[in-house]
Amino acid sequence: MVQEGKERRYLEKDQEFLELEKRIASLEQEVTRLKEMFHEKEAIHQPIKNMAPPPPASSGETQHKSSLSWESLAPEPEETDWEHLIGRIWLPRIFIVVLLLGVIWAFKVSIDKGLITEPVRVLLGFFASGAFLWLGDKQVKQQRHALGQVLLGGAVCLTMLTTFAMHALYDFIPALPAFLLNVVWIAGGMYLAYRYRSEALAILASLAGCLVPFLVESQEPSAWLFVGYEVVLYGGFLYFALHRQYIMLYLSSSTLLQAAFAAYAIGTLGDIDILAAGSVAQYAILLTCFLAHRSYTHSQTGVLFACFLLTLLWIHGGYDTTSVQWFLLSGFLLHGFLAIYFWKRNTKTAGTFLTVASFSLAFYFTHTIDNQPLIHLVILLEATAAFYAGIRLHSRLLTGSAVVLYLFGSLSALDYSIEQVISTETALWLGLVITFYSNIKVAQAHITPSNPNIFTVLYTVHTALMLLFLTRETNALAENLSFDMKHLAVSFVWVLYAVIAVLYGMIKKDARSRLFGVILIFVTLLKVIFIDLPNVSLLFRAILFIVLGGIGIAISRLFYTGYKDKKQNTISE
Template identity: 35%
Template structure:
């Protein structure tokens, strides 16, 4: 028994000692976890790599003393990115200073040249040779400055050299008659070619634009007794198209648009003289060739569409249409303008279809086809016939824009449809069986047709519900306007009182039909429209009919309209029940 008690006491003592050691160990673990947490909070965050668990947690048997913990790092304020200050010295001294003082230098040379000529020192050949020598010196200095990394100064010198050389050739040919016309033209071309080579070699768009402006003036700097219009137009067109291709090749966007626009100025100057039919054919041929070049570029680069290229295609076709109409549209040769529009519609329509099959952007081509048809309809048809045809074309174009999800085509269709509406509005209805009546019916029917098509597209998410509802309101209002004109045409022979009474009755019947149809097809908005038109009828009777009709007619109008209102209200009560 004593031995058993001894064993029991020893067991109890060992258990107590083990319990105390476990409690002490738990306390150390908690302290260690606290220290590790503080250490991790004080360390900076790294985003490159995250250490594993073994690297982050030290051994449990070796706690980190508080005195060797790293001090907490102060939070650094975020560094604000500031734009570097503008280098005004570079902008003024290296860019604008040479541009300004090259003009000052040329003025000084010109005045000195004038003084030497007045003194009789410089003869005519010497003057021209000095000009050519000055141009060569400026070219040499320009190339030297560019080699020394002074690009702005070098390009200014090269541009000034071209100007001095052209002025020297002009003086030798036009003023002193030292060079015949053929040689002057050849020297002009060589000068332009050298300037183009320098612009391409140094990738200078400014020099390219200067060359463009000088190149277009070459035909005006040649003295010719019998100028040939085809030579003039051929040079201007070939030069313009060549410069457009070069500018596009070297990404000179400014020079590209300049080459397009400036061509039309010398052609316009020649067209103002109106020499004859041969002149008109030459001018129109050059404009067509330039447009075909832009059209080809738009098709070849269809996979990388740019808004500038599409705008230029639009402007080019617009200028082509304007040139063809100005040269042939108002004369006896009207078929030229008409056939040009037909060819434009067929060309751009087929191109749009082909680009769509190739999964490329075709919105610009489709819109140009739409406007080609619009201009053809306006030119060929007249009055209500044109209005009806334009309305149908605009509705079809708008539906095509929705079908192909082309914003530009939708805008073109909407503009065309609006123009057709204006044509219809400009010719009000006077007879029941007339072209005006047919045009109004086509207008209302086309709006209802677009509404039905857009309702189908609403389910596909291509059209907003608000757009289709707007078409319903527009169609219902236009239908009311049509019924009003039709009623006035039918009651023209009646008295004034009866005319207003019949018109009010037609409006009331129209409102009732809308409400009934809304009940039948379960469309609350249709019923609401009918109620609104019923109130409009009431306002018409009060403010328009009452002041001019007899008391008997007033009684009939109010009794009829009141009965209609009560009956419609009763219909809504039954609907609610």
């Protein structure tokens, strides 16, 4: 066996040397061709003074010389090799399925006619898988990698199906030997993936490994055994993915573990707490790998964040409120500490941990605070701080998660009306308008959007929120007043807000604020005409129009004075 192994390695090395020699010879020919074309180009551009005119060239030579240009020296764009794509890649993948279907149907006919007994079926299954393994190895050695990998993957699947038939269909072996055999087949699949450097075989082995517990029948299934097997298997595949830098295996194995947990929960309708513990273990493995080996940060960050959210769902469904609170608080403290540690060392990593910490803290507030308006106010403040930190760290994940948290808090705030002037609802609305405006200012100072009109839209939304807040606060303040006085108070507050906006624009020389103030005066006029006039008495109509008209003229005078001063300054300059 040792001698055969040495001979095989020698043969593989000889094949590698032959391929290297072929590639070198091909490169030498390409360099020679380019040199000849370059010399021909120089000959064409040599000066022809004091030289007799050359004899007329034949049409073929003229056409050949005229076709030479610097563009001809550039590499031609590679065309799609459809023959290689179809004949060597897709053809074996498709027709291996066709072959398997034919074998299955022939197998079915033989069984129906009593030609193949149950032991013979098992032997044929293992024999066929061995044949696939031999053929696949042979095809890979002959540089037919696509066909060889398909055959090797078919061998792994066929051994597992045969083992399943031995155990579940024919009762030849009990559950434990069937489980151990399947583990051996998975280890064999991993060895094939390692030997032939095939990520596809590794993904197939991970899929088969997740399915092993579902292929074994047990009278008393153990949730701890299931979770322990799946987590250990996942840790092995994750290590292999990081070692080989197989990003698709990294993503698929993480997804398959959660899918296996979900399938077990649906099938048993219980043991959610054990599955939640398994999800916590998966997150701990992902976090350790992220801290120790950041080969592809974007993918690892996405998987880590998604696993954290799924773990929260599992814990919420499997444990009581106190346990959930402790988990969320621990998650916030852990990731907050990691964010502080990486703040100066790696800003993107710090942004990732701050994202997890912000969600942990937000969910912790929802589980510990009984006052709903206060919960949303705290989330608004936390989201504002996270948004600022995300912009400082240039972390899209943290900025995006802060926006999501802010939308959750702000949209919930819109449902709360203000019954009393001093209340948590008032604090919530005040926090909404202040944080919304501060977030616009932060974004305007640090972000350059593709469409600059987005800030105009955001300022318009802020103005609408401010009007809604002032209206609700005024109605709460004027609760004991008459109907006419309520309309008069709301319109007066709107006009006052418009005057403040215009004065602020005048002082700060902010054209946007001045424009918003003028537009708000016209909006107030429309409100008075279409809403207030039909419902108030003649006396209050007169008061409304006198106040509104006087304020409009006064603001117009301010614009006139400002324009006159600006013109005089221009003339003096």
